[in-house]
Amino acid sequence: xxxxxxxxxxxxxxxxxxxxxxxxxxxxxxxxxxxxxxxxxxxxxxxxxxxxxxxxxxxxxxxxxxxxxxxxxxxxxxxxxxxxxxxxxxxxxxxxxxxxxxxxxxxxxxxxxxxxxxxxxxxxxxxxxxxxxxxxxxxxxxxxxxxxxxxxxxxxxxxxxxxxxxxxxxxxxxxxxxxxx
Numbered sequence: 001x002x003x004x005x006x007x008x009x010x011x012x013x014x015x016x017x018x019x020x021x022x023x024x025x026x027x028x029x030x031x032x033x034x035x036x037x038x039x040x041x042x043x044x045x046x047x048x049x050x051x052x053x054x055x056x057x058x059x060x061x062x063x064x065x066x067x068x069x070x071x072x073x074x075x076x077x078x079x080x081x082x083x084x085x086x087x088x089x090x091x092x093x094x095x096x097x098x099x100x101x102x103x104x105x106x107x108x109x110x111x112x113x114x115x116x117x118x119x120x121x122x123x124x125x126x127x128x129x130x131x132x133x134x135x136x137x138x139x140x141x142x143x144x145x146x147x148x149x150x151x152x153x154x155x156x157x158x159x160x161x162x163x164x165x166x167x168x169x170x171x172x173x174x175x176x177x178x179x180x181x
Contacts, residue, residue, distance in 0.1 A: 012059050013060045030077050032143075033138055036138045036141075054076050070145065071149045075153050125176050132154065133168040
C-alpha cells in the first residue's frame, strides 16, 4: 500500500530510502517538464538529477502547505531551467533521438516531413511566447498538476492560471494560423 505523501516527506527528512520513494514517484514527470523546456535529452537528464540533488539537500526545510510535494519539485526544476537558459543560447533544434523515434512510427518519408514540420512549428510558436506562458503550456501538458498547483509553482492564483492558459492557447492558435498551420 502506498504511504501517504505527507508522511513519506516527513520520513524523508531523516530516511534517504523514503526520499528514494519520492524520487521514483516524481522523476518521470520532472524529467518530462525539463525536457520540454530544454529540448535536449542530456541536459534534461542533468537538470533532473540536479533538481533531486537540490531537493534532497533541502528536504529538511520543506514545509507542507496543502499542495503536493511535486509542486515544490517543479518549482526547483523551473528555477534550474531558468538559470540554464540564462547561461546558454536558446536551442532551436530537435534532438536526433526524437527524429529517429518519430520516423519509426511513420509509414512514409512524406509523413515524417509533415509531422516534423508541425512539431517544429509548434515548438517555435511556443518559443515565441513569453517565458511564463511557455512554462504554463509545458506544465499543463507534462504534469498531472491542477491549475491550483500550477499556480503555486508559478506564484499565481488558480484563476490567473485559467485566464493565462486561455489567452495563451488563443495566441498560439493565431500565431500558427498566421504561419499557415
